[in-house]
Amino acid sequence: xxxxxxxxxxxxEGYEIKDKESLEAFRLKYISKNGLVSGxxxxxxxxxxxxxxxxxxxxxxxxxxxxxxxxxxxxxxENQTAADDLAGFDFSLPLVPNxxxxxxxxxITRSRIIxxxxxxxxxxxxxxxxxxxxxxxxxxxxxxxxxxxxxxxTFFIEKNPDMLLRTHTSTVQVRVMENQKPPIRxxxxxxxxxxxxxxxxxxxxxxxxxxxxxxxxxxxxxxxxTLYYFVKELFGKDTQxxxxxxxxxxxxxxxxxxxxxxxxxxxxxxxxxxxxxxxIGGAGMVDPNVLETNGIDSQEFSGFAFxxxxxxxxxxxxGIKDLRLFTxxxxxxxxxxxxxx
Ligand code: PHE
Numbered sequence: 001x002x003x004x005x006x007x008x009x010x011x012x013e014g015y016e017i018k019d020k021e022s023l024e025a026f027r028l029k030y031i032s033k034n035g036l037v038s039g040x041x042x043x044x045x046x047x048x049x050x051x052x053x054x055x056x057x058x059x060x061x062x063x064x065x066x067x068x069x070x071x072x073x074x075x076x077x078e079n080q081t082a083a084d085d086l087a088g089f090d091f092s093l094p095l096v097p098n099x100x101x102x103x104x105x106x107x108i109t110r111s112r113i114i115x116x117x118x119x120x121x122x123x124x125x126x127x128x129x130x131x132x133x134x135x136x137x138x139x140x141x142x143x144x145x146x147x148x149x150x151x152x153x154t155f156f157i158e159k160n161p162d163m164l165l166r167t168h169t170s171t172v173q174v175r176v177m178e179n180q181k182p183p184i185r186x187x188x189x190x191x192x193x194x195x196x197x198x199x200x201x202x203x204x205x206x207x208x209x210x211x212x213x214x215x216x217x218x219x220x221x222x223x224x225x226t227l228y229y230f231v232k233e234l235f236g237k238d239t240q241x242x243x244x245x246x247x248x249x250x251x252x253x254x255x256x257x258x259x260x261x262x263x264x265x266x267x268x269x270x271x272x273x274x275x276x277x278x279x280i281g282g283a284g285m286v287d288p289n290v291l292e293t294n295g296i297d298s299q300e301f302s303g304f305a306f307x308x309x310x311x312x313x314x315x316x317x318x319g320i321k322d323l324r325l326f327t328x329x330x331x332x333x334x335x336x337x338x339x340x341x
Contacts, residue, residue, distance in 0.1 A: 005058050008036065012066050017073050026073075030066040037063045102338040106207055106326055109314040110189050113209050116233045117187045120226070122211065125186045127172035129193070133162050139174040140250040141289045148249050153195040155204075165193035169210035170250060173286075173305055176212060177294035182301045183215040189310065200322040207310035214286065214296065214303030220253070223283060223304035227257060231280075235262050235317065242277065251284025251305055262316045271316070278316055281308030 012030060017023050030036050040059055047055045114124055127135070142149050157163040172188035180186075189209040196202045213222065224243070231239045240260035248254045258279050261272035268274040283306035288298035311323055318337075320326075325333050 005040070005055065005062065008040075008062055009065065012062065012069065015069075017069075020077055023070070023073055023077060026066075027070055031063070031070060037066055100338060102334055102336070103340060104326075104334065105314050105318060105320070105337050105340075106310055108337060108340045109310050109317065110207070110209070112234060113230075113308075113310070113313070114187065114189065116230055117211065120229065121185055122213075123186045125172055125176050125188045126190065127166075127169075127175045127188065129166055129191055130157070131164055131166040131171050133164065135171040135174045136164055136166050136168070139290070139293055140170055141287050141293070142249045146249065148247075155193050155195050166190075167194055168192050168307060169208040170305070170307060172210055173212045173250070173290075174294060177214070177291075177296060182296060182303070184303070185213050185215075187211045198324060200324065203311070203323045203327070205327075206323070208281075208307050209310055211306045212286070212303065213305075214291070214301050216301060218285075218302045218304055220285060220304070223285070223306065226304075227283065227306060231259050234313070235259060238265070240266065243283070246282060246284075248282055248284055250287050250290045251282075252287045254282065254284035257281050257283055257306070257308075259316075263319055271319070271321070278312075280312055280316070281306060283307070 015026055015030075017026050028035060032038070037059070040062070044052070044055060044059060118124075136152075136154070137149055138144075152167040154167050155165040157165075169188045169190045169192060172190065176184060176186050176188070187209055188211075190207065191205060192208050193205050196204055198204060211226070213226070224241075228241055231241050238260075239262065242258045243255035244258065246254045246256040256279055258277040260266040261269060261276055261278050263269050263271045264276070266272075266276040268276050272278045283304065286303040286305050291298040291301060291303070311326060314320065314326075315323070
């Protein structure tokens with residue numbers, strides 16, 4: 001019996017395996033459940049006790065030999081198949097791209113604005129969209145029944161006329177002053193609401209970003225330089241900025257900010273109505289009344305504030321002519337911002 005066993009070694013070693021089929025035949029013949037090795041293990045039970053040790057060790061060697069050959073050749077065949085699959089494959093072909101979504105243009109502008117101000121030490125603050133009269137008006141020096149309240153086209157909450165949808169992000173100015181001591185340096189992006197008929201140039205909801213800087217000896221020159229820095233970062237270093245006197249109850253003096261038209265570079269076009277300038281927001285020195293109302297000593301501290309429209313800035317940056325596009329969710333429009341972050 002032992003001699004028989006010896007002859008199987010050369011048989012297993014010499015078995016010709018050249019492809020998947022002969023490999024399978026090898027497996028069936030030698031190492032499958034009904035194969036030769038299993039059969040020999042059955043016979044092993046009947047081997048005389050004094051031969052068991054030798055027979056058992058040889059049988060295990062045979063088993064390892066058969067399984068080892070099987071594994072080695074199986075790996076070879078698999079590698080070969082993988083190589084065959086790649087033969088003739090053009091590695092220079094471009095990838096089939098997965099269609100990616102695009103960020104909304106307003107989100108792109110918002111992130112840009114935040115990162116520009118973060119670089120010069122501004123933090124980002126937030127506040128609720130449903131506000132009370134105090135944070136939208138009174139705390140910002142709008143006296144009761146003052147006509148400036150009318151200018152804001154407010155949506156009031158019917159059940160509680162003290163509550164409203166905020167008409168500007170200046171509400172967050174008040175909240176920041178309530179909760180922080182100077183020095184304060186923060187921007188406040190957010191959605192605002194006004195009761196206006198929807199058209200290409202006006203909408204009942206839009207976005208603003210407010211800025212507030214309060215410290216000792218803050219001057220109008222600081223305001224101008226901060227905004228210069230901002231528009232040059234966002235629109236390019238040739239952009240000009242100008243301030244026109246204006247009125248807001250919460251700033252004194254107040255100004256409206258224009259930048260040289262990004263589309264025609266100041267030469268005059270439809271977007272800037274041939275003036276070469278476009279308005280991007282309001283600004284001014286925080287009115288001492290507002291500082292005092294919010295518990296900040298106006299003798300010790302001064303500050304500036306500004307507010308800009310995110311839609312307006314986005315329209316200028318990308319040459320978008322209709323505000324409604326931002327809320328219509330048309331993928332033909334949104335898809336054009338792919339790759340922008
Ligand atoms: N809140 C003003 C508006 O919505 C803009 C503004 C903000 C003006 C801060 C001055 C200072 O029109």
